[in-house]
Amino acid sequence: MSNKNMFMKSAFVRAPLQNGVGRYVCQLQRIVLKFCKSHGGSRGIRDFIEQDLVDFAKQNASVVVYLKPRRHRGPVLVAEYLNGDRVWMNVQNKTHSEITKWMEVLRTQQGDISGARLRKYQYTDYPSVQGPWTPFTFKDPELNVATLPDPKFGANNRLSISATEKLRLMFEKQAISEKDVKTGE
Template sequence: MSAKNIFLKPGFVRAPLQNGVGRYVCQLQRIVLKFCKSNGSSRGLRDYIEQDLVDFAKENPGVVVYLKPRRHRGPVVVAEYLNGDRVWMNMHNKTHSEITKWIDVLRTQQGDNSTTRLRKYQYTDHPSIQGPWTPFTFKNPALNTAELPNQAYGANDRLPMSATEQLRLMFEAQKLGKNEELKTAE
């Protein structure tokens, strides 16, 4: 095992703000497009700004878009997320379609997880080499090819009577007993 991740900040994998439980919250907070008005390497980003940026802003009203023209610099896209992460991407000599795809990737992810050393909630000194236990670990493999419903695998007559069923039978017997007492009294 390598120790290259020992200097990264530790963190757990979790859904940000329980995203998807109630409603979806876009994690991208702001995106900054830095480009040169005359440099040839910024052509793809300039094409994206001219053709697709207005549509992107209309489809994503929760994302703030900044344009930052810079002289004699390469094109850069900086995305800032709700959890404080910043992702910096160089767009040098990328085409309009490539930039469209990369901006969509930045829009749908939750930040840069490569700077976090992932931790687990459980720890053991002797991890299992057989894999985790599941409810199907010790099941009979004949269940995989069985024709269901099958009396051999799921017969309910072998189960003990439930308390509800016992109460129902006692009530019916009590009701029948009262009816018989009324008939004999007449």
């Protein structure tokens, strides 16, 4: 066992503030687009700003968008979320379409939980006193000591007729009813 998780923040995976129960609240609070006006690596983000930024801002009125031109620096997206997380993403030499996709990813996620040690994989506001459900929850206890295969625990022990036999009988009934229709009875 290693102690690499000792310095990582711990977190639960859950929808903040029961998001989606009543109405959806976008978790992205603000996004800062840092870019250079002349550097070649910033071309994709400049294209995004010229073509799609106004539409993005109109569609996401709850998100504050800042533009920060910087000389001779690489382009960066910095997203800040309602839970206080900040996600920093280098978009050096990314195309306009890639930046559009990354903006959508940043808009739809709830912060950076990839760097967090997860304490539980499930979370509920009302935990069960009976424990979690498993596929073996309602199984017969005799199955624990039985020698398998046992016809007593077989899946087809309740059926008096096999599926093949049932299909054969249905086909015979259908053939008889078609014969009666042809003869006019």
